[in-house]
Each structure stands twice: as structure tokens, then as C-alpha cells.
Amino acid sequence: MASGDRIPLGKGVRNIQRGIFAMSSFQEAVTISPVVLEKSFINIQPFPTDDGSVKPASACVGRIKDNDTLEFSCNQRLNIWWEVIEYE
Numbered sequence: 001m002a003s004g005d006r007i008p009l010g011k012g013v014r015n016i017q018r019g020i021f022a023m024s025s026f027q028e029a030v031t032i033s034p035v036v037l038e039k040s041f042i043n044i045q046p047f048p049t050d051d052g053s054v055k056p057a058s059a060c061v062g063r064i065k066d067n068d069t070l071e072f073s074c075n076q077r078l079n080i081w082w083e084v085i086e087y088e
Contacts, residue, residue, distance in 0.1 A: 011087065011088045012087070012088055013085060013086070013087060013088070014039070014086045014087055014088045015033075015035070015085075015086045016083065016084070016085050016086075017032050017033060017035075017083070017084045017086075018081075018082065018083045018084075019032075019081075019082055020079060020080070020081050020082075021072070021079070021080045021082060022077075022079050022080075023072060023074060023077045023078055023079070023080060024077065025077070026073065026074055026075065026076070026077070027071070027072065027073045027074075028071075028072055029065065029069050029070065029071050029072075030069070030070045030071075030072070030082070031068055031069060031070075032068055032069070032070055032084060033068065034067045034068045035064070035067055035068070035084060035086045036067070036086060037064060037066070037067055039086055039087045039088070040064060040084055040085065040086040040087070041064075041084070041085055042062050042063065042064050042070065042082060042083065042084050042085075043082070043083045043085070044060065044061075044062035044072070044080055044081065044082045044083075045080070045081040045082075046058060046060040046074065046078040046079070046080050046081075047078065047079050047080075047081065048078065048079070058074070058075060058076055058078060059074065059075045060072060060073070060074035060075070060078060060080065061073050061074075062080065062082060064084065070082060070084070
């Protein structure tokens with residue numbers, strides 16, 4: 001789907017995968033159940049580690065690297081809440 005495309009009537013969400021991941025380095029990968037890349041997207045929300053430390057200028061990027069791998073890159077160690085949504 002291209003940006004701004006509408007989902008045709010009768011089509012919907014096929015699968016949602018969610019998780020929380022504690023980063024131990026600045027770039028890490030997470031294995032997920034396989035998805036169709038062209039029909040999937042990722043949402044992420046970084047949040048502070050257990051000690052509560054987080055820099056005001058924290059930055060984190062997540063992407064679906066391949067059909068069964070998520071990749072996260074952050075400028076500090078954070079916890080990451082992630083969600084992958086796959087459409088029919």
C-alpha cells in the first residue's frame with residue numbers, strides 16, 4: 001500500500017503482534033512471526049528504563065527489517081513498546 005491509500009471495504013486487519021523490549025545496546029533486533037512486508041507497518045513507543053533515566057532528546061527508530069525481524073536504533077538504552085499490524 002502506498003501512503004494515503006485506503007483499505008478497500010471487506011479488507012481489514014489480518015494480525016497484530018505486540019511486545020515490550022529492553023534494549024541493552026544502541027541497535028538491536030527482535031524476531032517476530034513472519035508477516036507480508038507490503039501489508040505491514042510498525043508502531044513504536046520508547047519509554048524510560050526501570051531506573052527512570054531518559055534524556056530529553058531521546059531518539060529511537062524502529063523498522064521491519066525483513067518478514068520476521070524488527071530492528072531498533074536509539075541514541076540511548078530504552079525500553080521499547082512495539083506493535084506490528086498486518087493487513088489482509
